[in-house]
Amino acid sequence: MIELCPVLEAHAEALFPLVFQTSVADTIVWNGPESLEEFRAALREREEKTRSGLLHQFTIIGSEGAAVGTIDIVPDPVNASGSIGLWIGTRFHGLGYGSEAVRLVVRLGFDGLKLERLQARVFVGNRASRRIFEKNGFVVEGTVRHAVRKRGVFLDTWILGMIREEYERCRREADLTLPADSASLPAGRGAAIRGGSW
Helix, strand or coil: CCEEEECCHHHHHHHHHHHCCCHHHHHCCCCCCCCHHHHHHHHHHHHHHHHHCCCEEEEEECCCCCEEEEEEEEEEHHHCEEEEEEEECHHHCCCCHHHHHHHHHHHHHHHHCCCCEEEEEEECCCHHHHHHHHHCCCEEEEEEEEEEEECCEEEEEEEEEEEHHHHHHHHHHHCCCCCHHHHCCCCCCCCCEECCCC
């Protein structure tokens, strides 16, 4: 079981070694931090955006109580949609943290933020990340060629999406009863989200 805590500048020290000069940075659009100071400043900015509701970023706390990565939803209120970003430190890969974190932010997106659509972009070839989203009901909607220029190289991305109708069908098929707090979360403005079933 995991917990998602709204990201804080104070999380920088725990998260920095999980992404600085690691292979994790190869799998995300961002190239990773250049220094702890830069990373701390970036988290401070994201903390402020999360507090204001412009972003909903969380530090993922694993079963042992340690930070294992981050996940976020960037909302598009005009289109009632949101984009999910995720990274997990390599030593925590394969433990189910990514799948559970996605499940929790999907609940937040549809039940808390009342979105109609969620999507994620995954570099073509990153089948582990693609599988995390597929296990949570996302479908591959297509491939965008040369979608991202990373370190001077153009990379293709898979677009994975889920709409409200699919989310509600997943809930019905699993006969799930959501905890009361999951439908009334204050959209990342100070509340932690705890793991469990859909």
